[in-house]
Structure formats: structure tokens, C-alpha cells
Amino acid sequence: MLHIYCPHCEELREEEEFHCSGEAHIARPLDPDNCTDAEWGEYIFFRKNPRGIQHEMWYHTTGCRKFFNVTRDTQTYEIKEVYKIGEQPKVVAEG
Amino acid sequence: MSEAIAPEKEVTNVAVMNQLPSGAIRAESPLHHAELDKLAARNPRGGGVILRELKLLGHLTLRGSQDNASFMAGCAEVLGVALPTKPLTSVDNGSVSVRWLSPDEWLAVVPMDQAFEIERSLRAAIEGHFQVVNGSGGQTIIELSGPNAVDVLKKSTILDLHPSQFPVGKVAGSVFAKASALVRRSGEDTWELVVRRSFADYIWLWLQDASREYGLVVKA
Incomplete structure (x- = not known):
């Protein structure tokens, strides 16, 4: 189970x-x-x-119903950062 | 991508109608068939959970940008309360309550007989890009109170309901009993669930089952 920070609701949700x-x-x-x-x-x-x-889009389906972006490591599932649509990621893959 | 849409000066024609039935037409809330008034009349002993449907209220969904001063000012003027801009908060002045839904979306709950007038006043007061939708028939509010209300909610939703995380006035949409609901803490021991009409019966059945161990008292 990931614990995801919604940048619109401004708190962690399941x-x-x-x-x-x-x-x-x-x-x-x-x-x-x-x-x-x-x-x-x-x-x-x-x-x-x-x-x-990997940079991926997430949708807060039952909450604020907004899309946002997440930078996640597909090997460890660790979420590196969360940023709004229209913004650029700070954490990017090397090379 | 996220640049604001230029405010339109001309007001477009929007079909608005008074959704309040008049005369011989009887208004039925989504839990009409449950006959809560009859259940309330033959309430057994006391219980830890008190359930009441806040029925037949006007539900207006307001959408607009917080940067649109006309929208923010118009809503505050017509509703009598300013739209809460802090995420997951609500305001309530007794007759009108406004719940934050997302950064550009709010749910205003008003007395049903004022909903049409408020909708028209909002349309007259606001300039630019905005939306007002009367969704009164599509959802209802179930109020749970009593010392065990929070225990029923804990069985039903994944939200953290501890007072430190969920203070009075907070609003959060989440999964609820495999459906979804907008949960608001309206008092220390009082909670309001905004549920969709099509899920109202299911959630009513769920709440009866979940509150059985604490004793359920239905109020009309």
C-alpha cells in the first residue's frame, strides 16, 4: 500500500x-x-x-478529483516527489 | 497547460430551472423508502449511534478560479459566507454550509426553498468563467452522532479520524464502505456524510449493520 501525498488536498492519503x-x-x-x-x-x-x-500521473479519484504527477522508483516503489500538472520534476533519471 | 481561461464578458445563456417541486408533487429524499420517521417513532432503548438524514437540502456545486475576484466575492456576498480556500475545510453559518471539494470546486448546502434564488443570484453576481450546478436531487446527507459514531466510521473508511488529524470543520472525500462519501466533522461527536443518491440505500444498510453492536437510534 502506497502512502501518497496529494498536492491539492495537501496531505497523505492511502x-x-x-x-x-x-x-x-x-x-x-x-x-x-x-x-x-x-x-x-x-x-x-x-x-x-x-x-x-519514472514520472507518472495519478488521479485522486475519491478525494479532490484532480490529476497530479508523481516521480516513483519502479524498482523500490519509493515515491521521490509529487508535483502538480504543468510543473517539471526535480528528480530525474541519470543519464 | 494551466493558464487561466480569459474571463468572458458576455453572460452565456444557461438553462436554469427551479428543481423544488410545488403543489401536489411530493418531494422524496433518497432515503424516503427507509421510512426513517416511522423507525424514529418506535425507537428502542438508547444507543451509541444516532442517525438522521438531513434531507431535501439544496446542494449547489460551485466551480471557479480562486484568482477570479468576482467569483470569490460574488459567492461570499450571495451565500453570506466566504468560500473556504484552505484545503479540506468548511464553513457553516447555521443555514448555509460550504465544503471545500478541490482548489476550484465547493459544495454549498443551502435550504432547499432558497436554492433556486441563490443559484440565480450567483449567476447575476459573478462575472467570468464559473459554474453553478444544482445537484440537490443527486445526493443526500446522513448525519451520525453519538459517542460511537466515530467507531462506525472507522469500520467504513480509511481516513484518519483522530481529532489531531480530523478536527471539527474538516471535510474529506474518501472511500466509504466500498462506495464513496464526503465526510465532514460538524461537531466533536457529529459527522455528516454526503452520499450519492444511488448509493444512499446501500450506505443506509451498511450503517445499520455497522452500528448494530453499539445500538442505533434513528431520528426523524
Whole structure:
């Protein structure tokens, strides 16, 4: 069970209240009508799935119903930081 | 990504209607079928948990940016209380209570017969980008009080209900009995649950079961 800090409610809550919405910082193609199938497929289907530091989006489903980002280590499950949508992570993978 | 949407000067036409039934149409709360008034009339001995439905109140969901001064001032003026900006807090002046739902969303609970007038006044008073939705028919409030009310809640939700973590006035949405509820501590031993209409019967059944060991007293 993860203990997750919601940056909107400003307190720690249990994982049961949240839903993980996958990798964060995926930019939608700016001109979807003119991007190639490869670009569109990359955007829709392909994710990094790293071992180690990952930035992911979480949704506080039963609480404030806001999305926010979490930097988490996929090996240890340790949450390194929590930051709001639109902000940039401070903890990033090396290399 | 998060830049504010420019305030619109023109007020768009929004279909508003008075949801309060009049005349021969009878208003039924989500727990109407449970006949709490009849249960209250034949209450047995005392008990550690007192349950009451705060029924048929006006529930207005207000959305707007805290940066929109017109929104904040308009809500304060019309409701008589300022919107709480501190997360997980609420304000209550006796007839109107406002619960913080998220940084840009509040639930105002007002007397049902004033809900339509308040909604119209809000629309007239506020400029810019905002939303007022009357969700009165979609949810209800169940009040639990008594010395064992907190024990019933502990069985039902994962929230930390210790007074140091959940002081009087605090509001938190969470999972509740495998459904969800907005929990507010309205007094030392008094709690209010805002539950959805479709879950009201299930939560009523759950609360009866969970409070059986302490003794449940129903109040009309």
C-alpha cells in the first residue's frame, strides 16, 4: 500500500483513494491531422516502462478529483516527489 | 497547460430551472423508502449511534478560479459566507454550509426553498468563467452522532479520524464502505456524510449493520 501525498488536498492519503493514470509528460501531437501513423502510434501506444525513476500521473479519484504527477522508483516503489500538472520534476533519471 | 481561461464578458445563456417541486408533487429524499420517521417513532432503548438524514437540502456545486475576484466575492456576498480556500475545510453559518471539494470546486448546502434564488443570484453576481450546478436531487446527507459514531466510521473508511488529524470543520472525500462519501466533522461527536443518491440505500444498510453492536437510534 502506497502512502501518497496529494498536492491539492495537501496531505497523505492511502493508495486506495487514487488511480494511477500511467506515464506523465506525454505530449499530444500538435497537428494530429498531419502526423504520420508512426507518430500517432508512438503517442497512443508506446510507453517507456523504465526500471528505476519514472514520472507518472495519478488521479485522486475519491478525494479532490484532480490529476497530479508523481516521480516513483519502479524498482523500490519509493515515491521521490509529487508535483502538480504543468510543473517539471526535480528528480530525474541519470543519464 | 494551466493558464487561466480569459474571463468572458458576455453572460452565456444557461438553462436554469427551479428543481423544488410545488403543489401536489411530493418531494422524496433518497432515503424516503427507509421510512426513517416511522423507525424514529418506535425507537428502542438508547444507543451509541444516532442517525438522521438531513434531507431535501439544496446542494449547489460551485466551480471557479480562486484568482477570479468576482467569483470569490460574488459567492461570499450571495451565500453570506466566504468560500473556504484552505484545503479540506468548511464553513457553516447555521443555514448555509460550504465544503471545500478541490482548489476550484465547493459544495454549498443551502435550504432547499432558497436554492433556486441563490443559484440565480450567483449567476447575476459573478462575472467570468464559473459554474453553478444544482445537484440537490443527486445526493443526500446522513448525519451520525453519538459517542460511537466515530467507531462506525472507522469500520467504513480509511481516513484518519483522530481529532489531531480530523478536527471539527474538516471535510474529506474518501472511500466509504466500498462506495464513496464526503465526510465532514460538524461537531466533536457529529459527522455528516454526503452520499450519492444511488448509493444512499446501500450506505443506509451498511450503517445499520455497522452500528448494530453499539445500538442505533434513528431520528426523524
